[in-house]
Amino acid sequence: MFRLPVDATLDLVLLEPRHAPMLFALVDANRAHLRRYLPWVDGTLGPADSAQFIAASLEQFARGQAVQVGILSGGVLAGHCGTHAINWHQRRTGLGYWLGKDHQGQGLMTRAVRALATHAFTALGLHRLEIQAATDNVRSRAVAERVGFAYEGTARGAEWLHDRWADHANYAMLAEDWPPKPGTTPR
Ligand SMILES: CC(C)(COP(=O)(O)OP(=O)(O)OC[C@H]1O[C@@H](n2cnc3c(N)ncnc32)[C@H](O)[C@@H]1OP(=O)(O)O)[C@@H](O)C(=O)NCCC(=O)NCCS
Numbered sequence: 653m654f655r656l657p658v659d660a661t662l663d664l665v666l667l668e669p670r671h672a673p674m675l676f677a678l679v680d681a682n683r684a685h686l687r688r689y690l691p692w693v694d695g696t697l698g699p700a701d702s703a704q705f706i707a708a709s710l711e712q713f714a715r716g717q718a719v720q721v722g723i724l725s726g727g728v729l730a731g732h733c734g735t736h737a738i739n740w741h742q743r744r745t746g747l748g749y750w751l752g753k754d755h756q757g758q759g760l761m762t763r764a765v766r767a768l769a770t771h772a773f774t775a776l777g778l779h780r781l782e783i784q785a786a787t788d789n790v791r792s793r794a795v796a797e798r799v800g801f802a803y804e805g806t807a808r809g810a811e812w813l814h815d816r817w818a819d820h821a822n823y824a825m826l827a828e829d830w831p832p833k834p835g836t837t838p839r
Contacts, residue, residue: 654713656721658767662760664721664733666713671722672703674729678752685753689789691813709734716740719771723751723764730755733764735772735781744780745772749795756791762798766831769799773827781825786811786818796823800832 654666667675676699679686687693696702712718720734731751738745747768749761765783772778783801785792797803801823810820825832 654719654721656767656771658763661726662763662767663724664764664767665724666720667706667709667722667732669703669706671729672706673699675706675722675732676702678729678731682752686750687814689786689792689813689818690750691811712737718745719768719776721768723755723760725755725758725760730760731764733761733768735768738776738778742780743778744782745778746782746784749792761795765795765799769825769830773830779827783823784810784820785823786813787821788818789821793821793823796821799825800829800836801825802829 653668656664658664676696679693679696679702683693696705709718709720712720716738718735718737720732722729723731723733731749733747733749736746736748747765749765751761769781772781781801783792783796784807785796787793787806802825804822804824807820807822809817811818
């Protein structure tokens, strides 16, 4: 099964059906934390929903349509990240990600997104990666900026989040700018 080792303690792995209870437990324990910016959380009501998500992710991976992976930190499922549907005609896609609350603040997502970007630009040969975050999602924007994605502007009213239209801060990285030269990113 697909596994992208990031460093000694961090791995990105294609989740399998057996991971469904673990994935659901992580989402379930982090509902309030995750739902603020992730509308799908309210529709994840039991392990069967996580199993369905994993089955869809496996199929998308097998068809070359997307790469969606669990984040294992020290062997523990800490969160999830991946590409949205890949536009192979234009060789571009978006990235999405989330972590359990207790797994924040350790640089896990920054390292995961770096590894995912390297995989997307080298192994997959993509040309453009995008990250879209609600303008007030400070932590998500910080990940994009820390990894070196360029801010390209704000899309107004881009996403319905429960009870409001959220503006999106749009970030992107191009293959020719990867990896960012030392000194061009804060970290
Ligand atoms: C967005 C989200 C994944 C960001 O998590 P995060 O923990 O802030 O991001 P990282 O894992 O990259 O960790 C960065 C933090 O670890 C610190 N850190 C420690 N070691 C680090 C390292 N080696 N490299 C980078 N940062 C490191 C950073 O200083 C930063 O700390 P700070 O929060 O005090 O500034 C998380 O907040 C989340 O899941 N939110 C809810 C879902 C969501 O909004 N998803 C995105 C939708 S667009």
